[in-house]
Structures are given as structure tokens and as C-alpha cells.
Amino acid sequence: MQSKKPKNVFQQGAISSDFIGNSIFKHQTKTSIGAHNIFLGQVRADVIDGKTVSAIEYTAYEDMANKKFHEIRESAFEKFDLTCMHIYHSLGTVKAGEICLFVFVSSPRRKVVFEALEFIVEAIKAETPVFGKEIFEDESHQWKINS
Amino acid sequence: MRINIKYFGQIAEVTQKEEESLEFSGIFVSDLLNSLFSTYSELKNTSFKVAQNQELISNTTKVTGAEIALLPPFSGG
Numbered sequence: 001m002q003s004k005k006p007k008n009v010f011q012q013g014a015i016s017s018d019f020i021g022n023s024i025f026k027h028q029t030k031t032s033i034g035a036h037n038i039f040l041g042q043v044r045a046d047v048i049d050g051k052t053v054s055a056i057e058y059t060a061y062e063d064m065a066n067k068k069f070h071e072i073r074e075s076a077f078e079k080f081d082l083t084c085m086h087i088y089h090s091l092g093t094v095k096a097g098e099i100c101l102f103v104f105v106s107s108p109r110r111k112v113v114f115e116a117l118e119f120i121v122e123a124i125k126a127e128t129p130v131f132g133k134e135i136f137e138d139e140s141h142q143w144k145i146n147s
Numbered sequence: 148m149r150i151n152i153k154y155f156g157q158i159a160e161v162t163q164k165e166e167e168s169l170e171f172s173g174i175f176v177s178d179l180l181n182s183l184f185s186t187y188s189e190l191k192n193t194s195f196k197v198a199q200n201q202e203l204i205s206n207t208t209k210v211t212g213a214e215i216a217l218l219p220p221f222s223g224g
Contacts, residue, residue, distance in 0.1 A: 041224045060223070061155055061216055064201035089223060101224045121224065129198070129216075130223025131156035143157045144222035 014098035041101030
């Protein structure tokens with residue numbers, strides 16, 4: 001399922017559980033797959049100096065980010081025996097408790113998907129120019145930094 | 148030469164704009180940063196990386212006139 005051109009990874013707003021469920025459903029026709037693994041990033045209601053995060057507003061350098069997502073995808077296919085792989089990331093406002101990142105990998109065998117998923121998620125966090133603004137309940141904000 | 152610069156996240160808060168086009172007469176990225184620091188002094192206290200043509204570059208890279216972007220720490224996911 002490799003593609004040559006960078007796809008658009010971004011979706012406006014939260015990634016719904018319907019969308020995630022439907023993605024799983026779509027793979028039931030691909031019967032060479034024996035194992036899926038899924039990572040879901042959820043917006044956490046961190047409390048910072050007594051103020052609670054109510055949402056994260058995501059922006060990105062979209063062209064560069066899509067290019068980086070594509071490079072991560074290509075290197076994951078090179079490193080691991082994957083049947084398919086999908087990445088979706090939110091842009092705009094995602095409320096606490098909602099999903100902002102969905103990574104889905106599939107392979108004939110289980111060991112591969114555990115390793116591949118960790119590799120992909122860590123690369124996304126480190127290499128893609130996506131920026132999260134943490135919005136507090138009082139509408140003040142601070143910029144998130146990945147640890 | 149004329150160059151286009153894009154600003155993101157907290158960098159755009161400092162510059163109060165998301166992009167601009169400006170005349171640049173230096174050679175290296177460091178020359179460009181010095182000129183930006185004189186316009187936006189608060190940038191000196193802000194952490195960021197520089198991308199040219201959508202690849203990260205260092206201060207000693209030559210500015211080619213391709214698209215430049217100032218990127219604050221990444222926080223996707």
C-alpha cells in the first residue's frame with residue numbers, strides 16, 4: 001500500500017471513534033493481515049499552575065509536515081514487514097478527551113506491529129512540524145512542548 | 148534578493164504575522180537571523196529551528212531564496 005506522493009495526513013478537528021472503527025472495518029478484506037496495532041493520541045487535561053487544559057489548538061507547517069510524514073512512512077515500510085499503514089493528525093481545536101493522532105499499522109505477524117508503531121509515533125513527535133497551543137479553561141494559553 | 152519567511156506557533160505571536168516577504172542582502176542563515184532579531188528583539192529569547200525548502204538547516208547554511216520558515220519546538224501528537 002505504498003504511495004509515491006505525500007498524502008494529506010491532516011483532518012480538521014478531532015478524529016472520531018466512528019472514523020477509527022470504520023478504518024478497522026475497511027481492513028477486513030485484506031486477509032493477509034494477521035495483526036493490527038493502533039496508537040491513539042488523546043488530549044490530556046493537564047493542570048498547570050492551578051489551571052486546567054480544556055483543549056489543544058493545532059497548527060502545522062503543512063507542506064513540510066506532510067513531506068515528513070511521508071518520509072516516516074517510507075522508512076517504516078523499509079524497516080518493517082508492513083502490509084499497510086495509516087496516519088491521521090488533527091488540525092484546529094481538539095477538546096480534552098478527544099483524539100488528535102491516529103496511527104494504524106498492519107502486518108501478517110504481531111511482533112512487527114509493536115515495533116513499527118513505536119518507531120512511527122516517536123518519529124512523528126520528533127520530526128513533524130506540528131504545534132499545539134494548550135488552551136486553558138479561562139481562555140489563556142501556553143505552547144505545548146513534547147517531552 | 149527577495150525572500151519569503153513563514154512563522155509558526157509562538158514565533159508568529161512574536162512577529163504578529165504568519166508570513167512576510169523581505170529584501171535580504173546577506174549570505175548565511177545567521178545573517179538573516181541577525182536582521183530578524185533587530186526587527187523582532189523578542190525572537191532572541193525564543194527557541195526555534197530554521198527550515199529552507201522544507202528541510203531543517205543550520206545557521207551556517209547559505210540562504211538560497213527558497214521558502215524559509217521559523218519553527219518553534221514541535222508538539223504534535
